[in-house]
Amino acid sequence: MGRKKAAEKGERDNLGVTVTRKEDFSKWYTEIVRKGGFKDQRTPIKGFDVIQPWGYALWERIQGAYDALLKEHGIQNCYFPMLIPESFIEKEREHFKGFEAETANVTEVGSEPLSEKLVIRPTSETIAYHMFTKWIRSHRDLPFKINQWCNIVRWDTKVTKPFIRDREFLWSEVHTAHASLEDGLRQIDDYAEINDRFHEQLAMAAMVLRRTEKDKFPGAEFSVAYDTLVQDGKVFQGPGGHFLGQNFSKPFGIKFTHDDGRKEYVWQTCLGMTTRQIGGLIMQHGDDKGAILPPAIAPVQAVIVPIIFKGKEKKVIDQAKKLKEKLCSLGVRALLDEREYSAGYKFNDWELKGVPLRLELGPKDLEKNEVTLVKRNDGKKSSLKLSGLAKIRGVLDSIQKEMLEKSRRNLEANTRDARGMKELKKSVEKGGFSRANWCGSGECEDTIKDQTGAGIRGSIYGKSEQTFGDCVCCGKKAESVVYIAKAY
Amino acid sequence: MGRKKAAEKGERDNLGVTVTRKEDFSKWYTEIVRKGGFKDQRTPIKGFDVIQPWGYALWERIQGAYDALLKEHGIQNCYFPMLIPESFIEKEREHFKGFEAETANVTEVGSEPLSEKLVIRPTSETIAYHMFTKWIRSHRDLPFKINQWCNIVRWDTKVTKPFIRDREFLWSEVHTAHASLEDGLRQIDDYAEINDRFHEQLAMAAMVLRRTEKDKFPGAEFSVAYDTLVQDGKVFQGPGGHFLGQNFSKPFGIKFTHDDGRKEYVWQTCLGMTTRQIGGLIMQHGDDKGAILPPAIAPVQAVIVPIIFKGKEKKVIDQAKKLKEKLCSLGVRALLDEREYSAGYKFNDWELKGVPLRLELGPKDLEKNEVTLVKRNDGKKSSLKLSGLAKIRGVLDSIQKEMLEKSRRNLEANTRDARGMKELKKSVEKGGFSRANWCGSGECEDTIKDQTGAGIRGSIYGKSEQTFGDCVCCGKKAESVVYIAKAY
Numbered sequence: 008m009g010r011k012k013a014a015e016k017g018e019r020d021n022l023g024v025t026v027t028r029k030e031d032f033s034k035w036y037t038e039i040v041r042k043g044g045f046k047d048q049r050t051p052i053k054g055f056d057v058i059q060p061w062g063y064a065l066w067e068r069i070q071g072a073y074d075a076l077l078k079e080h081g082i083q084n085c086y087f088p089m090l091i092p093e094s095f096i097e098k099e100r101e102h103f104k105g106f107e108a109e110t111a112n113v114t115e116v117g118s119e120p121l122s123e124k125l126v127i128r129p130t131s132e133t134i135a136y137h138m139f140t141k142w143i144r145s146h147r148d149l150p151f152k153i154n155q156w157c158n159i160v161r162w163d164t165k166v167t168k169p170f171i172r173d174r175e176f177l178w179s180e181v182h183t184a185h186a187s188l189e190d191g192l193r194q195i196d197d198y199a200e201i202n203d204r205f206h207e208q209l210a211m212a213a214m215v216l217r218r219t220e221k222d223k224f225p226g227a228e229f230s231v232a233y234d235t236l237v238q239d240g241k242v243f244q245g246p247g248g249h250f251l252g253q254n255f256s257k258p259f260g261i262k263f264t265h266d267d268g269r270k271e272y273v274w275q276t277c278l279g280m281t282t283r284q285i286g287g288l289i290m291q292h293g294d295d296k297g298a299i300l301p302p303a304i305a306p307v308q309a310v311i312v313p314i315i316f317k318g319k320e321k322k323v324i325d326q327a328k329k330l331k332e333k334l335c336s337l338g339v340r341a342l343l344d345e346r347e348y349s350a351g352y353k354f355n356d357w358e359l360k361g362v363p364l365r366l367e368l369g370p371k372d373l374e375k376n377e378v379t380l381v382k383r384n385d386g387k388k389s390s391l392k393l394s395g396l397a398k399i400r401g402v403l404d405s406i407q408k409e410m411l412e413k414s415r416r417n418l419e420a421n422t423r424d425a426r427g428m429k430e431l432k433k434s435v436e437k438g439g440f441s442r443a444n445w446c447g448s449g450e451c452e453d454t455i456k457d458q459t460g461a462g463i464r465g466s467i468y469g470k471s472e473q474t475f476g477d478c479v480c481c482g483k484k485a486e487s488v489v490y491i492a493k494a495y
Numbered sequence: 496m497g498r499k500k501a502a503e504k505g506e507r508d509n510l511g512v513t514v515t516r517k518e519d520f521s522k523w524y525t526e527i528v529r530k531g532g533f534k535d536q537r538t539p540i541k542g543f544d545v546i547q548p549w550g551y552a553l554w555e556r557i558q559g560a561y562d563a564l565l566k567e568h569g570i571q572n573c574y575f576p577m578l579i580p581e582s583f584i585e586k587e588r589e590h591f592k593g594f595e596a597e598t599a600n601v602t603e604v605g606s607e608p609l610s611e612k613l614v615i616r617p618t619s620e621t622i623a624y625h626m627f628t629k630w631i632r633s634h635r636d637l638p639f640k641i642n643q644w645c646n647i648v649r650w651d652t653k654v655t656k657p658f659i660r661d662r663e664f665l666w667s668e669v670h671t672a673h674a675s676l677e678d679g680l681r682q683i684d685d686y687a688e689i690n691d692r693f694h695e696q697l698a699m700a701a702m703v704l705r706r707t708e709k710d711k712f713p714g715a716e717f718s719v720a721y722d723t724l725v726q727d728g729k730v731f732q733g734p735g736g737h738f739l740g741q742n743f744s745k746p747f748g749i750k751f752t753h754d755d756g757r758k759e760y761v762w763q764t765c766l767g768m769t770t771r772q773i774g775g776l777i778m779q780h781g782d783d784k785g786a787i788l789p790p791a792i793a794p795v796q797a798v799i800v801p802i803i804f805k806g807k808e809k810k811v812i813d814q815a816k817k818l819k820e821k822l823c824s825l826g827v828r829a830l831l832d833e834r835e836y837s838a839g840y841k842f843n844d845w846e847l848k849g850v851p852l853r854l855e856l857g858p859k860d861l862e863k864n865e866v867t868l869v870k871r872n873d874g875k876k877s878s879l880k881l882s883g884l885a886k887i888r889g890v891l892d893s894i895q896k897e898m899l900e901k902s903r904r905n906l907e908a909n910t911r912d913a914r915g916m917k918e919l920k921k922s923v924e925k926g927g928f929s930r931a932n933w934c935g936s937g938e939c940e941d942t943i944k945d946q947t948g949a950g951i952r953g954s955i956y957g958k959s960e961q962t963f964g965d966c967v968c969c970g971k972k973a974e975s976v977v978y979i980a981k982a983y
Contacts, residue, residue: 047626049626050622050626051622051625052578052580052613055578057575060573063571063574084548084551084555085547085550085551086545086554086665088544088545088663089543090543090599092539092540095539107605108605109605111604112603113599115599115600115602117595134545137539138537141535153548158577160577162605175578347635
């Protein structure tokens with residue numbers, strides 16, 4: 008059915024994306040977010056959007072996957088207050104000044120002014136570590152590992168972008184305390200394991216980068232973040248883990264007693280993963296028709312669209328219901344789309360939403376005791392005997408593998424060495440990661456940013472790469488190999 | 496081990512509750528909340544507490560149970576912004592004036608004043624229904640049913656009580672829209688089914704009461720709430736469902752088009768369930784040793800405490816690990832307590848936390864190839880052959896049944912008829928529900944409150960009870976049978 012006819016029938020206006028990724032990547036992205044039912048920005052305050060049912064169902068899957076990984080690693084959930092007194096955050100000035108221009112402040116209740124300004128959490132270190140002083144006494148209380156799922160407000164004054172740059176977002180924040188430096192560092196390795204496995208489920212090939220001094224989390228000793236490459240050649244920053252050393256335990260006074268009675272400050276780490284990940288997923292995998300979600304975290308893995316012809320409705324619908332039951336019993340997250348819309352409209356809608364597998368069932372399929380499969384990631388069609396439905400698990404597994412492979416190839420194909428500023432500028436223009444030697448100075452870091460528009464994202468975490476020349480900027484002896492890219 | 500010795504060993508100070516329920520019910524409750532690791536109130540702002548890992552694990556179970564019921568009933572999750580412009584809520588003045596003295600208002604970002612005051616949501620009708628006008632067009636979009644899990648701020652100026660009366664709490668809020676009055680009313684029945692099944696899992700016998708006009712949700716046509724009886728004779732209010740009719744759809748302009756092109760305003764309902772439920776659970780089931788959690792929603796259903804004697808440590812621990820594995824494979828949420836504390840300390844700790852079943856495993860048990868079971872709800876001890884562990888599922892089921900039965904008996908035993916004010920006063924003094932005839936006037940409602948300190952909680956929802964006399968207060972003709980009680 009054509010768009011006009013569909014519109015006449017009162018079908019909603021989400022009939023596909025109006026621009027290609029090449030024409031306008033940013034518009035393409037915003038249209039998918041809106042028309043795919045991920046997020047609605049038609050709210051009264053910019054940057055405070057509604058996560059719609061489809062977007063939220065995806066978040067529940069992401070959250071479930073991450074939460075399971077955290078729990079496997081001995082991290083327990085809890086919940087801290089959302090409001091923090093202004094006086095309270097003075098304890099960690101260095102840390103907090105990274106946020107203070109962006110905080111939303113509560114100054115009154117009803118129409119009564121408050122005696123002290125309260126800040127909506129931009130992150131929860133100050134309140135969490137205040138509590139740590141009450142909970143941690145002995146070495147037996149360590150390691151202490153907690154997480155909270157909550158909302159965060161950071162009032163960015165720049166233009167907002169749904170999921171990618173929101174003023175209110177949802178996240179997981181992990182905070183840990185350890186009895187030794189070594190155990191604290193081991194926690195950063197734990198984060199790497201958690202995030203490696205997480206990115207496999209997202210089918211996103213990631214660079215695990217130790218950020219530069221300028222770019223680390225405020226108050227941290229060092230930061231490690233997951234960078235992935237999206238289709239416009241820019242980098243998307245995913246979860247970040249931070250080693251805090253004793254930088255917070257000293258001002259807060261978080262001490263523990265050793266077995267021999269000796270008192271010492273704890274070593275700490277933190278980790279964050281946010282709803283921004285939804286934006287990363289769409290930008291990473293989507294095509295000109297919409298989002299493409301990896302089966303491991305798609306809220307619906309297989310959607311059944313009945314193809315209805317007059318007189319055969321009942322038979323098709325009955326069979327479609329059986330098909331759905333059977334798939335569910337096989338552990339597939341299946342949905343039967345029985346809405347009063349045309350099949351063409353439904354195809355568009357589920358392509359926008361990114362469901363990995365479409366199952367078409369019409370009278371012709373029934374005659375052959377078959378169902379038609381359409382893979383979302385490459386559009387390939389095939390037929391499957393209704394007696395061999397168990398094979399669908401295998402099809403979903405291949406989609407997951409193909410998506411991860413594609414992401415890996417894309418990352419590899421768009422990471423290139425750059426020697427000297429001329430080569431670096433050219434490479435940055437092409438998009439992706441430029442691999443370069445760096446002397447380690449902040450001046451060169453700034454010059455690179457000024458001259459190329461791209462920033463140093465860091466060096467590979469946990470692996471010391473051999474330099475392959477002198478500093479890309481000043482020509483002096485290089486200290487490390489770094490990855491340079493433009494980022495969201 | 497005695498308290499002194501335990502304290503010397505550096506064990507934490509949660510060695511049991513210091514008062515009985517009879518001595519001081521309120522103190523008893525607060526101690527369990529704190530010492531059981533449910534909540535910590537040592538935060539900078541009163542009423543903004545920390546939900547600790549054990550309390551949060553319980554919330555995750557409650558949330559999981561409720562969420563599954565909502566999804567089964569076709570309700571989808573989403574997320575609305577936390578901040579709402581003040582101008583925005585003017586649309587439903589009647590509704591909002593119920594909250595305006597209690598709202599926390601954001602008036603500045605960083606140090607810059609905002610042009611318009613923003614309110615932290617005390618509930619989300621205004622923002623949700625603003626979005627409904629964008630999402631609902633045709634009868635095909637109806638019924639429309641969504642839920643959000645989020646934090647809420649209501650700045651109660653009265654004394655706060657952990658979980659029961661917090662200024663920030665977590666909740667589920669369901670909002671639905673329907674194409675007819677009848678379908679809207681059916682939704683209220685759906686809520687009753689959801690909450691009936693929910694209360695079975697909580698092992699709480701509930702009265703499902705339609706509130707009086709004075710007591711209904713601001714802006715609702717009528718409200719139905721779940722009241723349960725706690726051990727001090729007061730009533731605890733659980734989830735509440737509200738029929739909004741067209742009271743919100745008219746001012747907000749939420750219209751839909753019928754098949755024949757006719758436009759009409761939708762009928763609406765909403766429902767709420769909060770972290771308050773944790774407090775209700777503790778007050779309902781707890782005993783002088785601590786909380787008692789029903790197996791259906793206990794984060795840990797069976798805790799294994801190894802009884803260690805010198806020289807036999809390894810054998811006991813090895814067997815305890817096997818026991819844990821076996822229980823997990825049987826679908827029991829089991830935990831092995833390997834902490835470096837004494838067995839006595841562990842017994843106290845898990846009794847405080849309310850784990851339904853304790854399994855003791857020592858050298859003597861091992862000799863007999865047995866494990867000792869201790870039921871938290873009645874303290875009864877028994878032995879079980881290690882070869883017959885599957886029976887533990889049955890033991891957990893009986894605990895669940897026994898707890899629900901006890902709750903039912905308590906509700907029955909503490910509900911009594913009252914004829915005339917003298918009898919009513921006496922009955923209110925005894926605690927529990929007083930069943931009385933009421934003329935339906937607001938004056939009598941106020942008089943009853945003034946003279947007895949107890950309020951009319953409402954009449955049984957979905958059932959018209961035969962009056963058994965004249966109005967308990969004025970003696971005029973009674974309209975309905977109502978339940979009167981003091982409440983939290």
